[in-house]
Amino acid sequence: MTPTHMxxxxxxxxxxxxxxxxxxxxxxxxxxxxxxxxxPGTVAARLPAGxxxxxxxxxxxxxxxDTVLTPGLTHWQHPRFFGYFPANxxxxxxxxxxxxxxxxxxxxxxxxxxxxxxxxTVMLDWLAELLDLPARFRSTGTGGGVIQDSASSATLVAVLAAVHRASRGRWRGEGLDRRYRVYTSSQGHSSIEKAARIAGLGDTGIRTVGVDPDTLAMDPAALRAALEADLAAGxxxxxxxxxxxTTSTTAVDPLPAIGALCREYGVWLHVDAAYAGAAAVCPELRWSHAGLEHADSYCFDxxxxxxxxxxCDAFWVADRGELVEALTVMPEFLRNAATESGAVIDYRDWQVPLGRRFRALKLWFVLRWYGVEGLRAHIRSGVALAxxxxxxxxxxxxxxxxxxxxxxxxxxxxxADDRTNAELLRRVNAGGRAFLTHTRVRDRFTLRLAVGSPYTREEDLAETWRLITGAVPDEPGGRA
Structure with a gap:
């Protein structure tokens, strides 16, 4: 076949x-x-050597x-994919x-x-309205939203802006002149630790804060104690x-109390709602966002x-000027009249990479196709099935x-004991009829079932429950 353009x-x-x-x-x-x-290696073996x-x-x-690709996939859109969180x-x-x-x-x-x-810009304002986010996150004021690739990148950008503020901009010039710290609960996502490393704070730049033993949400008293101890140590x-x-259990940190502490100590508050933020499209689930008015930045996926x-991660800041000041670099080849007029947004200054693709189009299509009520129906269906x-x-x-x-x-x-629960999960996943993942809750092996696919129906949950109960080991280990 002669190579030609299509x-x-x-x-x-x-x-x-x-x-x-x-x-x-x-x-x-x-x-x-x-x-x-x-x-492992099966798909690669099906491909030619060059x-x-x-x-x-x-x-x-x-x-x-059909012959090479799909036999080697984990089907994330499957009606009985219940692992991790959905990726709709x-x-x-x-x-x-x-x-x-x-x-x-x-x-x-x-x-x-x-x-x-x-x-x-308009899609992020639409989303802010859909979730009833605080007015300070809208582009019509001092804030605004941008699409990042993931909540991990949003956290990194927030940490960079926070260190820029805390160091009064010195980290961009002379570099870090003192030790700086980022705080999150023991249930916080691993990307927070990675963000601290990339920001130059090192492994000691993260302070893990204890949680309420019942709710697994961050303990404000423990946060205050950590802040005081660090200040005393310079x-x-x-x-x-x-x-x-949170990723393990969907615990909700108490934003009103945490926000008050951040305001008292002059600390940047970033709120990671990567999974659960979507729930706020439903008015009855917006309780989870109480206290968000204290946040300097917020994201969900x-x-x-x-x-x-x-x-497609949606990330907002209350003061876009602080974010741009932390991240902007202006080489000569990017200078142009529109930028220098100050009348436009250049989203390259809101993220780590320079280049960016047109992610907002798929968001525009989704919001217009489903409308507010269609999106609410999808969220409510998942909550009810769970x-x-x-x-x-x-x-x-x-x-x-x-x-x-x-x-x-x-x-x-x-x-039963952890080994028995691990064996149960192995049996459930072994046949490919359903897929669940696990975590540890209060240091006990725990199964996670996350509903989210638009294809999941009641019969899929019923079949999965039959699969789970049928896979229980005959002689479970000692009770936990």
């Missing part, structure tokens, strides 16, 4: 075939095993999706991504893609990272529970629910 007509024909393939994939998800049984000398027919490329996508999101890829815009500056920048408190919906394909699953767990005296489940994650375990 013509618009060829793209139209092959594009239709790809859309048909994706639609067929979605339609048959429930019939597939959730996880692959192939050992690239083809000549281009191949597109039909052959498409056929290999949807038809509108995929089509929005397709348009963005087709446009091929590089939106590092307003000047390199005015529509790319302005649609993103360490500068730079940032507190509070969590709405539409790519987790809000039907927008990975990657609640009914928790009822099943509580009705069986062999099991226990080990943490509150305000959203769509249920943490549960057998009333």
């Amino acid at each position: 013509t618009p007509e060829e793209f139209r024909r092959h594009g239709h075939a790809v859309v048909d393939w994706i639609a067929d994939y979605w339609a048959t998800l429930g019939q597939r095993p959730v996880t692959s049984a192939d050992p 690239p083809p000398e000549l281009g191949e027919a597109f039909e052959r490329i498409l056929a290999d999706l 996508t949807s038809g509108p999101s995929v089509l929005g991504d397709l348009v963005g890829a087709g446009l091929g815009v590089q939106g590092m500056l307003w000047a390199t893609g005015p529509a790319c920048t302005e649609v993103e 360490v500068v408190p730079a940032a507190v990272v509070a969590t709405i919906g 539409p790519h987790k529970w809000l039907l927008t394909g990975f990657d 609640a009914r699953f928790a009822d099943r767990v509580r009705a069986d005296n062999r099991f226990e629910v080990v943490a509150p489940h305000p959203f769509s994650l249920v943490c549960f375990r057998l009333r």
